[in-house]
Every structure is written in C-alpha cells, then in structure tokens.
Amino acid sequence: MIVKTEGFVLKSRKYGESDSMLVIFSRKLGKINAIAKGAQKPKSALIAGVQPFCYSDFLLYRGKNLYTVTQCEPKEIFYKLREDVKRLSYASYLVELIEAVTIEGQTNNRMFNLLGKTLYLMTKSDIEINTIVRSFEMNFLNYCGFKPEFHCCVSCNKTTSASWKFSSQEGGLLCENCFSVDPYAMKISEITLRLAKYLQTKEITEIHKLKISDFLNEALKKLLKQYILVHINKYDFKSLELAEKL
Structure with missing residues (x-):
C-alpha cells in the first residue's frame, strides 16, 4: 500500500x-x-x-x-534552528515530548499543528524563547489529555482560596483546606497562577512576543517540569538539560 x-x-x-x-x-x-x-x-x-x-x-x-x-x-527544513545551539536544544526537547506521548498509528492534528507553529516561531529572531517553550508545554498537555487544573481545587472544586498549592500527582490546584491531600504539593503564587491560566487559553501564535520575567519563568518552568515528569513518565530530557545550561 x-x-x-x-x-x-x-x-x-x-x-x-x-x-x-x-x-x-x-x-x-x-x-x-x-x-x-x-x-x-x-x-x-x-x-x-x-x-x-x-x-x-x-x-x-x-x-x-x-x-x-x-x-x-x-x-x-528549519535551518535557522541549527544556527543557535540553545534554540536547537529547546526544539529537540519539544520533539522529545511529542515522541514520548504519540502512539504509533494514532493521529493528533492539534499536536501536529502545534509542533509546526512552534518550530516555525522558534526560527524568528524577535520571539521570546521562554514564552514559546512554556506556551508549548501548556498546549502540549492540553492536547495529549493531561491538562492541569488551574481554575479550581481538584479535591473540593473550590474556586477561591487565600493561598494555593499545585499538586502534580492530583493534577492541579489544591486550596488551603485541602493541602493535606498531597503534602508534597508546590506553592504557587497568585501571579504565577494568573500566567498559567493565561498561557493555557492562548494560541502560541498570539503570545510569542510576550516577555515573561525570569522569576515567573523559573516558577512556572519548575511546576510544569514536575507535572510533565509525573504524567508523561519520562525523566531524561537530555536536550532540556543542555538548553538550561546555555
């Protein structure tokens, strides 16, 4: 055939x-x-x-x-990716993520389009690379069925709380009354939570020039990295380790 x-x-x-x-x-x-x-x-x-x-x-x-x-x-051929080691490393990380969750013979058009848009944007000189990678991770999780919950407590469905934690094991936010559900849940600030919600609802082509502060990027990166490790069951993204050293 x-x-x-x-x-x-x-x-x-x-x-x-x-x-x-x-x-x-x-x-x-x-x-x-x-x-x-x-x-x-x-x-x-x-x-x-x-x-x-x-x-x-x-x-x-x-x-x-x-x-x-x-x-x-x-x-x-995305030749410009090969001219910058850091972008090349991040592109390799994105490809590793795709390979980790895609199943032989099973199509995923949204994931396919996301990968194409992201690789194309990463060749542009005026993009914010951290924003691109965080946005990709967020959309990637949406499209592969592991969408994290950032709008209510995953234990009691409460939508307001004086403070929040994020549980990778439980799949999202825990309100102050449910912290005991996961003693290893990570603290998440209100501003990091707002950024996560924003990226989760925006097309990557809409926000590729958005500047995220180093502090916020580190906070969200740490949270998403842990979440991906738990749900994708992959612990050796060598390309990400290289990109973060550059």
Missing part, C-alpha cells in the same frame, strides 16, 4: 551503511517508523527531507513491519 502524507522527522539515525531509520510524526498516520534507503549517500534524493525537524511530504510504502520512504520532498 502506498500512502502520501506530510510529516515531521522526530528522529533520524544511521542504519546499515547508507540507510536512515526514521521516526516520523505524520498527519495521516500518526507516529510511524520508516526506513529511507540510501538516504545517507551524499547524492541521495532523500537526504534533504529526512533530517531531524524537517517538515516534508512523504510517499511511503507500507511493508509488513515497516514503512519505506519512496519519495520525500522537504517543505521546511
């Missing part, structure tokens, strides 16, 4: 002497594994469109256990 679909290359590794083994997040097929035969050869017609991050049109042959890339036409 031959399938034509657009897709993002999440991962590419050398296979054998001249082939590439790919993980592709496609529009029509969801996440798939595919082999690009001869793609490692310098004069290969496939080489440009099978690099990590590339957004390409693929013509795929479905074999018994694996897809084979028969044709590949790059639509956007």
